[in-house]
Amino acid sequence: xxxxxxxxxxxxxxxxxxxxxxxxxxxxxxxxxxxxETLSDSRGAGLAAPQLxxxxxxxxxxxxxxxxxxxxxxxxxxxxxxxxxxxxxGMEGCLSIPGVFLDTKRRMNVVAKGFTxxxxxxxxxxxxxxxxxxxxxxxxxxGVLFIDRLAPEQQERWIAxxxxxxxxxxxxxxxxxxxxxx
Numbered sequence: 001x002x003x004x005x006x007x008x009x010x011x012x013x014x015x016x017x018x019x020x021x022x023x024x025x026x027x028x029x030x031x032x033x034x035x036x037e038t039l040s041d042s043r044g045a046g047l048a049a050p051q052l053x054x055x056x057x058x059x060x061x062x063x064x065x066x067x068x069x070x071x072x073x074x075x076x077x078x079x080x081x082x083x084x085x086x087x088x089x090g091m092e093g094c095l096s097i098p099g100v101f102l103d104t105k106r107r108m109n110v111v112a113k114g115f116t117x118x119x120x121x122x123x124x125x126x127x128x129x130x131x132x133x134x135x136x137x138x139x140x141x142x143g144v145l146f147i148d149r150l151a152p153e154q155q156e157r158w159i160a161x162x163x164x165x166x167x168x169x170x171x172x173x174x175x176x177x178x179x180x181x182x
Contacts, residue, residue: 001033003041004052009097009145009162013050018057018141021076024119028058032074032117035060044095046133048140051096058117059137061130075124078114078138082107090132092146100161102154104146106132 007014021028031054039047039060048059060074085107092104110131112124126134136146147158 001030001037004034004038006038006042006047006051006095007053011053011096013053013055014096014140014145015143016050016055017143018048018050018055020057021115024076024115024117028056028076028117031056031058032060036073042095045129046137047095048137050140050143057141059141061133061137072116072122072124074117075112075114075122075134075137076117076119078112078134078141080135080138081111081113083109083111088128088132090129092132092136094136094146096140097145097147097162099165100147100158102147102150102158102161104132104149106135106149110134112138 031049031052034052035047035049035058038052039062044062046059046061049056057077058074059078063073086109087105088108089103089105091101092106093099093101108131109127110125112126112134114122114124116122124130124134139146139148150158
């Protein structure tokens, strides 16, 4: 498995909806391995395939987020459901937008259904930080970034924060998208 360079804001692959996985083969196993290695190296909470330049509906999360089942750290072709309307506010960042952390509203509880890399159906029930991570990574699979969830009054703050980042390039400014997972 390999540590892969993480794509940054402005890369078109981050704004394209990812395609469903249809082949649960050695290439998918390699992709999940690369996602795990890259996530471990970056010390993030989660990482989606588009962040490595791969337009497939796959993501991994840090096993530390899921105390109940340390053997499960990835999801293929996720579909989210929300058992209630409870919300959480909290600081959120993204490995594709380094150094930017903003208060972001998410649902408190999530049920994610999908598959393992072997093609076995699986359901993940998460709350708190795990629910936040699952929603964040599923947004990546839909071409949505966490900055798209900010209220209009927060827009000026994140733009100022981005412009102050040493990696920022004005040509990276992208149109805000709405997440289908509200």
